[in-house]
Amino acid sequence: MNENISKNEIKENNESEEDYISPNFEYEEDIIDYAENTYALIDSFEAFISVKDEKPYIIYQNKNTQSLEVLKVLKNKYKLITQIEGHKTKITCLKYFFNEKKNIEYIISSDYDGKIIITNITEDYKKESALKMEYDNGQIVCCLMIFKINFDLDIKNGLILVSNKNTTGNQNYPIKEYVLNKKGELVFSGDLMTYITSNTSYIIHWFNKILKKDYIIDIGFKKIDVIGLFNKTIFKSFKAPPNLETWYHCGFIYNDEENNRELLYITSIRSYVFIIDLYSNEFIGQIKTSAKMHRLYNIIQWNKNYILVSNATTPDIKIIDINQGKCVGNNFIGHEDDFRCIRKIKHPKFGYCIITGGDDNSLKLFKPKNI
Numbered sequence: 001m002n003e004n005i006s007k008n009e010i011k012e013n014n015e016s017e018e019d020y021i022s023p024n025f026e027y028e029e030d031i032i033d034y035a036e037n038t039y040a041l042i043d044s045f046e047a048f049i050s051v052k053d054e055k056p057y058i059i060y061q062n063k064n065t066q067s068l069e070v071l072k073v074l075k076n077k078y079k080l081i082t083q084i085e086g087h088k089t090k091i092t093c094l095k096y097f098f099n100e101k102k103n104i105e106y107i108i109s110s111d112y113d114g115k116i117i118i119t120n121i122t123e124d125y126k127k128e129s130a131l132k133m134e135y136d137n138g139q140i141v142c143c144l145m146i147f148k149i150n151f152d153l154d155i156k157n158g159l160i161l162v163s164n165k166n167t168t169g170n171q172n173y174p175i176k177e178y179v180l181n182k183k184g185e186l187v188f189s190g191d192l193m194t195y196i197t198s199n200t201s202y203i204i205h206w207f208n209k210i211l212k213k214d215y216i217i218d219i220g221f222k223k224i225d226v227i228g229l230f231n232k233t234i235f236k237s238f239k240a241p242p243n244l245e246t247w248y249h250c251g252f253i254y255n256d257e258e259n260n261r262e263l264l265y266i267t268s269i270r271s272y273v274f275i276i277d278l279y280s281n282e283f284i285g286q287i288k289t290s291a292k293m294h295r296l297y298n299i300i301q302w303n304k305n306y307i308l309v310s311n312a313t314t315p316d317i318k319i320i321d322i323n324q325g326k327c328v329g330n331n332f333i334g335h336e337d338d339f340r341c342i343r344k345i346k347h348p349k350f351g352y353c354i355i356t357g358g359d360d361n362s363l364k365l366f367k368p369k370n371i
Contacts, residue, residue, distance in 0.1 A: 023306040023319045025331045025366035033362045036063035039090040041141045042250050045357045047343035048096040061091045075349040082125045087111045097145040110140040129184045142203045154181040163200040202250045219248045236281050246270040267296035289318040289327040297340040315339035336360035
């Protein structure tokens, strides 16, 4: 926290101490050294605070057994809670979702053979569904579970979206959508889009508060498509300037309350983070993070002032100042191979920290240097 700002000043400004925690990190420890991170493009592990007991947890795939393992984060150790079986190949995506309406927490995971497993965290990690994609040997790069939808169906797990196979060939695969009934049975499946012309790297659900409509943001090769969730048409497409066209990897939506807008921040393989104003439909800028060509992958919000970006090339974490709109530093992470996935978590001993995952099979914990 900035020592020049008192707790009373923070309280008066209706802000949080979290907003003033330094984004400069120091290594604390290796959590494990056998997490499978190889095939997952962005989301190779997950860290979250459970609604059930308000405690922090980590989920990853054991590279030796291929089962998912759940660790509870305690002050001085990590306790193995359970193992989730079902995947026979390397996972390609692992994400946490919370159904606020039903107060149920889920993990959705996918693997290289096209299997999708849905696990109910709230009901003691009960495996509810195991779907199989219509094509085999496809790298599913992203999964979504959307609960606030308007289908007139007997829904259990909401709408499940799975990205198309990521391939460098000429053949493209549409994003698949699934609906499961209250028994976990598949009652609907189809293609969200059948004419996507770019390979997908990441998909995001976005609710347009002005139009009061749902959209899916498809991030991929050389362009970003904003797709109507129900009419299945492209609402808007974005491309960087011709000299900066690239493969876009990941994104997140930042709610800019002060200026009444929502900004999409997107990573790329050209050392740039691009910014799109979703309401004005404008490509409003780019932030260069390095003079060299770096592969930027995961992007998360550290607090209201800073964004963190994982860089697989060095590897390090790029620190972006939201207000200044520029990269203001970096932290060397020290993975021996590609580093892609980064998660923020509230550690019971160190407070807000980050966990990183690399192709060297390790998950590492970093804490702010001022702790």
